Amino acid sequence: MTYNFDQLIDRRQTDSLKWREYAADVLPMWVADMDFLAPAPVIQALQERVAHGVFGYALPPKELELVICERLARLYRWAVSPEQILFLPGLVSGINIVCRAFGQPGDGVVVQTPVYPPFLSAPVNHGLTLQIAPLTLIEQGQIIRYDIDYDAFESTVTPRTKLFILCHPHNPTGYSYRREQLTRLAEICLRHQVIICSDEIHNDLLLGDTPHTPIAALSPDIAQHCITLMAPSKTYNIPGLGCSFAVVQNPELLKCLKVAMTGIVPWINVLGLTAALVAYRDGEEWLTEVRRYLTANRDFLVDYVTANMPTIRTTIPEATYLAWLDCRQAGIEGNPHEFFLQQAKVALNDGATFGTGGEGFVRLNFGCPRSRLAEALERMKLR
Numbered sequence: 510m511t512y513n514f515d516q517l518i519d520r521r522q523t524d525s526l527k528w529r530e531y532a533a534d535v536l537p538m539w540v541a542d543m544d545f546l547a548p549a550p551v552i553q554a555l556q557e558r559v560a561h562g563v564f565g566y567a568l569p570p571k572e573l574e575l576v577i578c579e580r581l582a583r584l585y586r587w588a589v590s591p592e593q594i595l596f597l598p599g600l601v602s603g604i605n606i607v608c609r610a611f612g613q614p615g616d617g618v619v620v621q622t623p624v625y626p627p628f629l630s631a632p633v634n635h636g637l638t639l640q641i642a643p644l645t646l647i648e649q650g651q652i653i654r655y656d657i658d659y660d661a662f663e664s665t666v667t668p669r670t671k672l673f674i675l676c677h678p679h680n681p682t683g684y685s686y687r688r689e690q691l692t693r694l695a696e697i698c699l700r701h702q703v704i705i706c707s708d709e710i711h712n713d714l715l716l717g718d719t720p721h722t723p724i725a726a727l728s729p730d731i732a733q734h735c736i737t738l739m740a741p742s743k744t745y746n747i748p749g750l751g752c753s754f755a756v757v758q759n760p761e762l763l764k765c766l767k768v769a770m771t772g773i774v775p776w777i778n779v780l781g782l783t784a785a786l787v788a789y790r791d792g793e794e795w796l797t798e799v800r801r802y803l804t805a806n807r808d809f810l811v812d813y814v815t816a817n818m819p820t821i822r823t824t825i826p827e828a829t830y831l832a833w834l835d836c837r838q839a840g841i842e843g844n845p846h847e848f849f850l851q852q853a854k855v856a857l858n859d860g861a862t863f864g865t866g867g868e869g870f871v872r873l874n875f876g877c878p879r880s881r882l883a884e885a886l887e888r889m890k891l892r
Contacts, residue, residue: 511798512545512546512548512549512795512798512799514545514798514799514802514878515878515879515880516545516546516878517544517878517880517881518544518545518546520544521533526540527539527540527542530856531850531856534854535850535854535855535856536854536855536856536881536884536885536888537856538855538856538857538873538874538875538877538882538885539856539857539858539872539874540858540874541680541743541748541829541830541831541874541876542743542746542748542749542876543746543799543830543874543876543877544876544877544878544881545746545799545876545877545878546746547745547746547747547784547788547795548745548787548788548791548792548794548795548796549795550787550788550791550792550795551745551747551784551787551788551791551792554783554784554786554787555780555783555784558779558780558783559780564778564779564780565779566776566779567776567777567778567779567782569594569596569777569782570782570786571591572786572790573782573785573786573789574591574594575591576786576789576790577589577594577754577789578590578591578594580789581723581726581756584721585721585722585723585726586726587723587725587726589756589758593756593757593758593763594754594755594756595754595755595756595757595763595766595767596752596753596754596777596782597738597753597754597755597774597777598751598752598753598774598775598777598778598781599740599742599751599753600708600710600738600740600742600753601627601631602753602774603706603708603738603753603755604627604628604631604674604706604708604738605627605631605634605635606766606769606770606774607631607672607674607704607706607736607766607769608631608632608634608635608637608672609635609769610765610766610768610769611671611672611704611762611765612632612635612636612637612671612672613636613671614635614636614637615636615637615638615669616637616638616669616670616671616672617637617638617639617640617666617667617669617670617671617672618631618632618637618638618639618640618670618671618672618673618674619640619641619642619662619665619666619670619672619673619674619703620632620639620640620641620642620673620674620864621642621643621644621657621662621675621676621679622641622642622643622644622863622864622865622866622867623644623681623682623833623860623863623864623865623866623867623870624676624679624680624681624863624864625676625680625681625708625863626862626863626864628674628676628708628864629863629864631674632672632674637671637672638669640665640666640667640670641665641864641865642658642661642662642665643658643661643865643866644656644657644682644866645657645658646866648822650822651814651815651819651821651822651823652811652815652822652823652824652825653822653823653824653833653835654682654684654824654825655679655682655684655824657690657693657694659693659694659697662694662697663697663701666697666698666701666703670701670703671703671704672703672704672705672706673694673698673703673704673705673706674706674707674708675694675705675706675707675708675724676708677691677707677708677709677712677724678709678711678712678714678715678721678827678828678829680711680829680831681831681833681858681860681863681867681870681872682824682826682833683716683824683825683826683827683828683829683831683832683833684824684826684827684828685715685719685720685721685827685828686722686724687722688722688727691722691724691727692727694724695724695727695731695734698734699730699731699734703734704734704735704736704762705724705725705731705734705735705736706735706736706738707723707724707725707735707736707737707738708738709721709723709737709738709739710738710739710740710742710743710753711743711744711828711829712739712744712828713743713744713796714743714744714800714803714828714829714830715800715827715828716800716803716804716807716826716827716828716829717804717827719827719828721828723737723756724737725737725756725758729758732758732759733758733759734759735757735758735759736755736756736757736762736766737755737756737757738753738754738755739753739754739755739756740752740753740754740785741753741784741785741788741789741792743829744788744792744796745784745788745792745795745796746799746876747781747784747785747788750778750780750781750784750785751777751778751781752777752778752781752782752784752785803830803875803876805879806830806875806876806877806879806882807825807826807830807832807875809879809882809883810823810832810873810875810882810886811823811825811832813883813886814834814886817886817890818839818886818889818890818891820836820838820839820840820891821834821835821836821838821839821891822834822835822838823835830874830875830876831872831873831874831875832872832873832875833860833870833871833872834857834870834871834872834873835869835870836848836869836870836871837869837870839891840891844859844861845857845860845869845870845871846858846859846860846861846871847859849871849888849889853885853888853889854888855885855888855889857871857872857873858871858872858873858874859871860872873885
């Protein structure tokens with residue numbers, strides 16, 4: 510079937526965080542969910558499950574575990590067994606559980622900034638020390654991208670470093686790491702006995718012909734040091750249903766995670782499990798179409814910014830539906846997030862919340878109908 514991603518859907522009356530946070534005259538282009546209908550098979554499966562009328566505690570369906578294993582094998586030639594999958598209510602919960610499981614107060618956690626804000630808060634929540642390894646900003650006219658300084662990364666690691674939290678594909682830059690980059694990062698971590706927690710929630714939202722390689726799929730040795738976090742939530746626009754999972758192939762790491770979860774992590778809700786199974790099993794057509802649409806949105810945004818906003822620089826995202834805009838040369842007084850909110854009535858994410866290197870930037874969510882994206886950019890154009 511053909512999906513109409515141009516359809517404008519009213520979300521203001523649905524208790525949407527994205528649409529309730531700001532006044533009615535503000536276009537919300539911030540929090541990472543999309544303004545698209547979920548895949549039709551998912552909606553139908555949820556309606557049928559609701560019609561059953563009983564919503565007790567649920568165990569993950571065996572079919573869901575098998576579908577995930579088959580998918581990882583098909584996409585990445587990554588052999589995972591069902592007992593190596595640990596279901597979680599969300600990726601942020603997963604990051605916090607990892608920090609709780611593998612660090613003592615004062616131990617170090619390496620993160621690469623700018624980065625998704627929970628990477629910065631999760632270690633602090635558990636008394637751990639943030640060890641910042643900033644990504645290197647590379648400027649090419651109005652286009653920006655980021656690279657890794659491996660020497661600086663390794664120099665950040667200390668004898669008390671326990672974890673490296675990797676964001677792959679990267680949020681907010683939209684960058685998808687290559688195999689050789691992942692291999693070098695993994696080699697550093699293995700050399701220093703650092704556990705890798707890889708947040709790969711955007712692994713399916715690939716734009717154009719971008720590939721994705723899970724870091725744990727590089728080799729069995731690397732997999733023994735990895736905890737990989739994935740979910741159908743961003744991919745199929747079902748984040749509110751709260752179902753994600755970790756792939757952990759080291760039995761000792763898996764045991765530690767389960768201990769850290771005891772008594773504090775709730776059951777996955779039955780609707781989340783229902784949606785996850787059907788999305789992975791029957792959502793491929795929708796995913797193909799939404800990736801095509803998001804790629805066109807990405808291209809529209811980059812073309813618009815370079816043609817109409819000469820003082821603003823942008824990434825060209827390879828994955829996700831998030832653009833990272835550098836406003837430091839735009840002549841904006843103060844915080845660009847506040848400027849665009851007050852002057853353009855467009856709500857973006859404040860780059861300062863993404864840590865070192867984020868000041869003067871904003872993050873824009875282009876997972877929306879193109880007419881809405883065009884309206885937001887037109888509002889933001891500096892007159």
